[in-house]
Amino acid sequence: MLVFCTSLVAVFLSAFIQNSNFAILGVKPNLVLVVILAFGLLEKDWLKRAILVLLAIATLIIEPGLGLKTILIMSIFFLALALIDFLPWREIANSASALVIGTLLIDVGGFQLSVFLMEALYNLSLLGILVLIFTLSGVKYSK
């Protein structure tokens, strides 16, 4: 339960930061997607995963009402979580692949290769840091 509560706080905070103008060299890392996928390694229960995604969507400021963009982003988050379970490699590799695919899908409107590559690099680095934190803190996840 502690892990789930921590994941809720992390998703909420990451969505808040995502709404801000925070960027590294003009490119914003996708903190929300990283946090969702990192905790997706820990939480196998789809009810809990659904809560993480819905909390992220409820906190992010995407558009004034429920529109196509919101549904698209939500679908991409769920797809990325599903890829962790269904890709054929180890789960950390699946998570990294899902992160790159999710980043590409979110950036597909107005795609710029340099922006995508930088964002993917930031996202993978952040995922690595979170996995390292999980390892050092002794939290159990499937490798």
Add this chain to the structure above:
Amino acid sequence: MRRERYILIIAIILLVFVILAANLFFDFKISLNKSVASVLGAFAPNDEFQRQILLLQQENANLKAQLFKEAIVPQDSAIVYSSYPFNNKSEIVISWGTNEGVAVGDVVAYGNNIIVGQVREVTAKNSVVTTIFDPNFETAVRIGTGSVDALMRGGNELTLEFIPGDANIEVGDRVVTASPEFPYGLELGQIKVIDTKGGSVFKSATLEASFEIKALRNVSILH
């Protein structure tokens, strides 16, 4: 175990309600983010200095664009709350809505002279603005003192197309709006690179915008 499942299901129902009723919570989310941003800003003074430098550069660009105007008309301005949360610069949210007389299609500018975009959606207190960086944004423009006609297309990189091959344009030339849907002469940016395709009737160019999305804090509405 069962009790935990029920709690999770109730949480999902509540979150789905919040998402479905997004328009009811939109203004609240904007206000909350504004409050959090002001608190976080106090912990990042270097970011604040960089933001101020960008702001001063933009103000300088705006004043240069006003060079031949007789007077600067002071005007109330709307606050820019946020941009689309990911790396797409195509939309921003501003603090004026129907309460302040904003309507869909209104032009949004930095100062009175630099075009930022056009209002796409309006609520009572806020508006969503499609910026010139939207991939679907395009408008007729004129380049430099020679008033060379061209078409500007939006996107992360702004491009000018259909520039006559024999047109006399240079890097640094100012580009302004020349379409009936916008007030004439609003500045878009300056030419950064000119691409003369060998043998083609037209040449193209890329544009450096006169403003940075992430540094925008105030904009004005031109009806």
